[in-house]
Amino acid sequence: MSSHILPAILFVCLGNICRSPLAEGVFRQQAGNAGLAVNVDSAGTGGWHIGSPPDPRAIAVAADNGIDIGRLAGRQVQPQDFFDFDYVIAMDTDNLKNLRQLRPLTATARLILGFDLVAGRQGDAVADPYYGDRAGFTQTFDDVALIAAALVQHLTNASRAVR
Numbered sequence: 001m002s003s004h005i006l007p008a009i010l011f012v013c014l015g016n017i018c019r020s021p022l023a024e025g026v027f028r029q030q031a032g033n034a035g036l037a038v039n040v041d042s043a044g045t046g047g048w049h050i051g052s053p054p055d056p057r058a059i060a061v062a063a064d065n066g067i068d069i070g071r072l073a074g075r076q077v078q079p080q081d082f083f084d085f086d087y088v089i090a091m092d093t094d095n096l097k098n099l100r101q102l103r104p105l106t107a108t109a110r111l112i113l114g115f116d117l118v119a120g121r122q123g124d125a126v127a128d129p130y131y132g133d134r135a136g137f138t139q140t141f142d143d144v145a146l147i148a149a150a151l152v153q154h155l156t157n158a159s160r161a162v163r
């Protein structure tokens with residue numbers, strides 16, 4: 001972990017109103033359950049939803065799982081994020097491609113496709129649920145919960161290694 005006191009994780013999707021706020025919320029919950037202190041945030045590669053709360057369907061599926069994401073506000077990812085966070089986690093390969101283009105040459109953050117953390121799911125995408133139905137948001141929640149669990153496991157192992 002670079003210079004931060006706590007591991008800092010940024011989840012990134014396209015709009016920052018569906019996938020990445022769900023990832024932020026479920027990761028915060030899982031890290032808390034694991035007794036792991038973290039800084040966590042989310043952002044979008046696009047700027048359409050700056051300042052907006054998450055999509056109501058994302059808020060609803062989070063609430064179904066005991067997680068409140070209703071007060072999050074959309075923001076756009078920026079080059080400085082590659083210094084402020086230890087891990088920048090892309091939801092799909094378009095996000096990853098856009099993030100590679102934005103990433104400063106001297107970036108300190110590790111840039112990772114979310115499902116590359118999950119055994120047997122390398123290269124998979126968290127599908128964009130925006131134009132789909134409510135069931136799509138349940139799938140999104142399950143996907144980001146798998147990624148969050150793998151990341152909690154990874155960070156737990158990493159913090160043990162330096163003790």
Ligand code: 4NP
Pocket residue numbers: 013014015016017018019020048128129130
């Ligand atoms: P997200 O979903 O990237 O998971 O937040 C989207 C939300 C909004 C748009 C696209 C994807 N949009 O085009 O406005």
